[in-house]
Amino acid sequence: MNNRIFRSMRTRLGLLLLASVLLIAAGCQAIGGLDFNKALIQSLKVTSSESKGSVQFNLQLNEAALDSGDYNEDEIGLLRLFSNITLKFDEMKQQDRNHVSIKGKLILGDKYNIGFIVKQDKETLVMELEGAKAPFVLDLTSEGLLEVTGQTFDGELTPETEQSLTELGFKLTDLIGGYAINNLPNPKGLKVAPVTESINGQQVSLLHASFEMNGEEMLAWVEGYLEALLKDEAGLKAMIKGFVQLMSDEPELWGVLGVENPFASSDSLDAPTADEIADEMAQEMVAFMKDMQEELKQDKQNEYLASSGVFTDALKLKASFYVDSKLDIRKSQAEVSYTDPTLAEQEEEGYYQPFTGFTVKVENEQWNVGGAVTADKAVAAENAVDAEELTWLENYEILGYFDENSDLYSLLKNELHMARQTYSAYSDDYYNPPIIVPGYITIVSLRDVGEAFGAEISYDAASKTATLYDALTDTTIKVKVGSDKAVVNGVTEIWPFPATKINGSVYVPARKLAEALGADISWEPLYEDIKELVIEREL
Known part of the structure; x- marks a missing residue:
């Protein structure tokens, strides 16, 4: 003691x-x-x-x-x-x-x-x-x-x-x-x-x-x-x-x-x-x-x-x-x-x-202190879930174990926002910072945003094409370095700035990427010239 x-x-x-x-x-x-x-x-x-x-x-x-x-x-x-x-x-x-x-x-x-x-x-x-x-x-x-x-x-x-x-x-x-x-x-x-x-x-x-x-x-x-x-x-x-x-x-x-x-x-x-x-x-x-x-x-x-x-x-x-x-x-x-x-x-x-x-x-x-007490037996039902499995899941995946009409589900989703996915970066970050280019267009690392949302990213060096697949929304985005064209679920769009490779990472317009992924985007001022870029969505 x-x-x-x-x-x-x-x-x-x-x-x-x-x-x-x-x-x-x-x-x-x-x-x-x-x-x-x-x-x-x-x-x-x-x-x-x-x-x-x-x-x-x-x-x-x-x-x-x-x-x-x-x-x-x-x-x-x-x-x-x-x-x-x-x-x-x-x-x-x-x-x-x-x-x-x-x-x-x-x-x-x-x-x-x-x-x-x-x-x-x-x-x-x-x-x-x-x-x-x-x-x-x-x-x-x-x-x-x-x-x-x-x-x-x-x-x-x-x-x-x-x-x-x-x-x-x-x-x-x-x-x-x-x-x-x-x-x-x-x-x-x-x-x-x-x-x-x-x-x-x-x-x-x-x-x-x-x-x-x-x-x-x-x-x-x-x-x-x-x-x-x-x-x-x-x-x-x-x-x-x-x-x-x-x-x-x-x-x-x-x-x-x-x-x-x-x-x-x-x-x-x-x-x-x-x-x-x-x-x-x-x-x-x-x-x-x-x-x-x-x-x-x-x-x-x-x-x-x-x-x-x-x-x-x-x-x-x-x-x-x-x-x-x-x-x-x-x-x-x-x-x-x-x-x-x-x-x-x-x-x-x-x-x-x-x-x-x-x-x-x-x-x-x-x-009944010190007396004969029988606790309820710890018998697991056939459909019981091994709690260890939850440690390997993303927050939004854990929500699937709960009834959508229950108080517990509402608490986890609506109050604790376990279905929320967020990418955030600061304007003065050393590694892959968000960048504001002429025309006040913000560009971000495609890989960093995609990984924050659990998406799969691939890059074909021969064609200089980067592909993002977001399984949660069944969305596929393809961009080619040097081109302002993006293909979203098979539909070609013109984005306001061409895909650009910076320090080995493919950058794309942040707002268009957020829209394609069903996310909101905002700049949050912190102090002096430092700002935080937040891209966020609720599943």
């Missing part, structure tokens, strides 16, 4: 948002009869449960910015569409660490409501999307996943090895929890009180813990956590030594990975002992945490971060947890919000950000 925390801390602007996540999942000293440290460790060990929940994201749009002319119609449309997102999990069943099923929906404002079902076992993940013509299947075996990434796998993952690795995970949880979790300080303003709450329609007696913190308090919490970790030298050394011992005693792990155990004892006289390895790792960890402390100090002095308000009331966190007598977290609610305090300065400078703030809300409740 601590490695993930420290790595994330390096992201400066995300620093206090990370603190929010940590605080949401944080343990603390026992208060009001509730030991959050034990509850957190307990939650990491849960292997079966039933639950439901949601994640909501709201973006507060800056209407002045949207009306300023700085954003085009597509950008404004996407901002509005994704300013209100809800991911609902109506039914989640975790049978064990390998068998899970989820039913839910993705809601985008009041425009799109897309249902989904995910079923997973240790070998297969099946996803059914509302609007898809067939389910999608992903091979989760080591061989399958590595095949997707182009890697190889030589290990053998037997049921016995899987069980051994699962037990190893539990041991690591206990080991790391003894240091990383037990040193977590109390969030400021933590309150604990007994309550009765409805969980899946049943009234349950619980301990309710809640707190609120702003950006300044979250930063202080992170600083206090780092200080506590550094002071606990004995805990750090015990954790590192225990980790080294566990790793050296697990030949199955390294066998599965197909690599030599770096922690195994060696007969070499100059080989470091397990204690020496642990001491070196502990020293590196201490140095790393001290670096993080120094970065925090620098961040507090950073003018940009200070002006952004992340160290003030502009950033806020609210969290509530409901824990039962077995220390299982049965219900949780968390909200992170941010309001940009620099809006007045933006107005003075004439620069507008498209949003003024955001809110993220996460809710979850679970029951």
